[in-house]
Amino acid sequence: MRRAEVGMGWKLGFALLFFALSAAASDRGADGKFDVRTSSHFVLHQDVDIDESGGFHGSRRFEQQVLATLEAAYESLDRLLGLRPERKLDVVVYDPAIFDQQFGGLFRFQAAGFYAGIIRVRGASELSIQLQRVLHHELVHAALDAAAPSLVLPAWINEGGAEWFEARAALGARGLSGREWAALRHWAASGSLFSLSQLSVPAFSRMGAQNAQIAYVQSHALIDFLVRNGGERTLPRFYGELIRSRDVERALKRVYRLDLRKLEAQFFDQFR
Numbered sequence: 001m002r003r004a005e006v007g008m009g010w011k012l013g014f015a016l017l018f019f020a021l022s023a024a025a026s027d028r029g030a031d032g033k034f035d036v037r038t039s040s041h042f043v044l045h046q047d048v049d050i051d052e053s054g055g056f057h058g059s060r061r062f063e064q065q066v067l068a069t070l071e072a073a074y075e076s077l078d079r080l081l082g083l084r085p086e087r088k089l090d091v092v093v094y095d096p097a098i099f100d101q102q103f104g105g106l107f108r109f110q111a112a113g114f115y116a117g118i119i120r121v122r123g124a125s126e127l128s129i130q131l132q133r134v135l136h137h138e139l140v141h142a143a144l145d146a147a148a149p150s151l152v153l154p155a156w157i158n159e160g161g162a163e164w165f166e167a168r169a170a171l172g173a174r175g176l177s178g179r180e181w182a183a184l185r186h187w188a189a190s191g192s193l194f195s196l197s198q199l200s201v202p203a204f205s206r207m208g209a210q211n212a213q214i215a216y217v218q219s220h221a222l223i224d225f226l227v228r229n230g231g232e233r234t235l236p237r238f239y240g241e242l243i244r245s246r247d248v249e250r251a252l253k254r255v256y257r258l259d260l261r262k263l264e265a266q267f268f269d270q271f272r
């Protein structure tokens, strides 16, 4: 899941808590009807309350832009993570008010989107960079689930990968921002960073706001650490090995010649 950006601009998401929701959540849109539009790899259901149906700012244009973003993200996903879901993925873009009304009470934070068999995102009246980031983020969760439906990944790999991909593909960023590094150094100095085993829970959904913020940034930083050590081209091998072996230690060893203890030690050494 992806939290809406507020305050300092940090983002949080919870991927796994919401699997139970997919059946319970009924699709009621702003006008009760979802526009459905398909592309090569996606089925988009859209109900943002956009007045015009056509024209430059109309809903049709918006839907085409969302699908174009998703298709570009799909190509990036294949290139950067080696994930290429076979079946078409359903993406529901809700009117923000409807999204908050349906799902807001279920979360501790304002949600920007979540994956629960279907990608569900809080829409906007235009394709903002924030919306593009959420689409990229949730696509990683959907693709990992499609590749290994019964595999419960450690949250640092699932959320870290989604955060890394979102920054890399939607923003073109290489590595974390200066602000994220500053925050990590601050948390390291105050002893607030988590151990790898604490980050290996299935999801960060039970954490409070501050801890979840740390967990997401640290997970992103862990994936970034692997990329800086092995190069970007190792990530598809790492995720591929994970999906095949379903064994984190084995995948780490094969691709990065690391075990969890070494990874943790070297990660923390960065802040000494």
Ligand SMILES: [Zn+2]
Pocket (backbone or CB within 6 Å): 001, 002, 013, 014, 015, 137, 141, 159, 162
């Ligand atoms: Zn997430």
